[in-house]
Amino acid sequence: MLIEEKLLLSYGAEIEDLKTADIIFNEGDTPKAFYQIKKGRIKLNHYNEEGKELILGVLHKGLSVCELLLFIDKKYPVNAIAIEPTTIVTLSKGKFMQLLDENPDISRDINSFLSERLYFKYIMLQNNTSLHPDVRIRGALEYHKSFSDNQAKFSFEVPFTRRELAAITGLRTETVVRVIKKLEQENYLKIIDRKIYV
Structure with a gap:
């Protein structure tokens, strides 16, 4: 957890439940709040000129969502969308800045x-x-995997489908399937019940 939920709530944060495909913000929106994931997953995506989706990140429990844009005067360059039932803690930008001013250890x-x-x-x-x-x-x-506390080999269950991995890497789904099989043969990853572990 980046910031303890109790501290966020003490500054007036609200808890919001989202359904799959609910939008937190759209590309081009002005950042107005700090969002932290209590449970579930959120994807950050963008659509290119041909309408092809590019997934720039998938965030999970404990992570914040595009918080860096609260420190600069820029609009969101991505969409943030729940990819499963998700709960977020939302704190207004003004209150978030106050929290940081009054808690320098959190700021660090x-x-x-x-x-x-x-x-x-x-x-x-x-x-x-x-x-x-x-x-x-x-x-x-x-x-x-770098966001996981456990860095042991095969300890991280990859939370993506082959199709999502294709959108993350800009590859075709067929290429991802082929390479995943090759990486399994090289003992770089394991596949258990169609789930990838690294």
């Missing part, structure tokens, strides 16, 4: 979290420019 934690997220985002972007599909897929899997 957020700086550290943002720095780490940005670091892994750079690594993922480097991998996504590769012409080799296996490099792209490994990069995406390692990026998402």
Whole structure:
């Protein structure tokens, strides 16, 4: 949990339950609140000129949603959509800034979290420019595993379908299926009941 729920509630945060496909914000909206996931998953996506979806991230319990945009005067460059029943804690931008001013230790934690997220985002972007599909897929899997407390081999259950992995890496679904099988043969990952573990 990035910020303890009790602290957020003490500053006036509200808890909101979302259904699958509910939109938290749209690309082009002005950031007005801090969002933290209590349970469920949220995808950050964008549609290119041809209407093809590109998934830029999938966030899960304990993570915040595009909080970095609360510190700059820019509009959201992505959509945020619940991909399963999800509960979020929402705190207005003004109250969030007050919380940070009055709790410098939380502010430091957020700086550290943002720095780490940005670091892994750079690594993922480097991998996504590769012409080799296996490099792209490994990069995406390692990026998402980086948020897990358990880094042991095969400890992380990948929360994506093959189709979602294709949208994350910009590859075709058929290519992802083929590469996943190859990576399993190389003992990089395991498949148990159609779920991928790295």
